[in-house]
Amino acid sequence: MGLIHSYALWNNKGGVGKSTITFHLAMRYAELHPQTKILVIDLCPQANSSMMLLGGGPVGEENIINFCKEATPRSVVGYY
Ligand SMILES: Nc1ncnc2c1ncn2[C@@H]1O[C@H](COP(=O)(O)OP(=O)(O)O)[C@@H](O)[C@H]1O
Ligand SMILES: [Mg+2]
Incomplete structure (x- = not known):
């Protein structure tokens, strides 16, 4: 099945709710x-x-x- 809906959340400023909104959006x-x-x-x-x-x-x-400790890390944490 193809992609039905997609949402992108981005803001260069930290602490504005990106992660929280992403979590709630996915859960809802x-x-x-x-x-x-x-x-x-x-x-x-x-x-x-x-x-x-x-x-x-x-x-x-x-x-x-x-995830980060794996030979091929499964997160972008540490890449930046
Ligand atoms: N709608 C909201 N009302 C009150 N606090 C919020 C709301 N959205 C996020 N927060 C709080 O603000 C802080 C920053 O949110 P976060 O989602 O981590 O921001 P970002 O991902 O943009 O850095 C967190 O402590 C979070 O719990
Ligand atoms: Mg965040």
């Missing part, structure tokens, strides 16, 4: 489209959206750290 979309696979591409080196989606809090943080 999932609620409304339970049969649809949803892809979130987090290109922020802080990876806050990824951390929220990977369990949040210390769990999300640990999951991102583990």
Whole structure:
């Protein structure tokens, strides 16, 4: 199945709600489209959206750290 909807959130300023809005947008979309696979591409080196989606809090943080330790890191954290 092709791409049905796509949303891009970008702002050069930090702390304006990009990660929070991304998380809520993805969650709400999932609620409304339970049969649809949803892809979130987090290109922020802080990876806050990824951390929220990977369990949040210390769990999300640990999951991102583990992604970064892999031979081929599965996060952009550390690339910038
Ligand atoms: N709508 C909102 N109302 C109140 N606080 C918010 C809102 N959106 C984000 N925040 C808070 O503002 C801070 C920065 O949000 P964040 O999503 O991390 O920004 P960014 O990704 O742009 O750096 C966080 O502490 C977050 O919890
Ligand atoms: Mg952010």
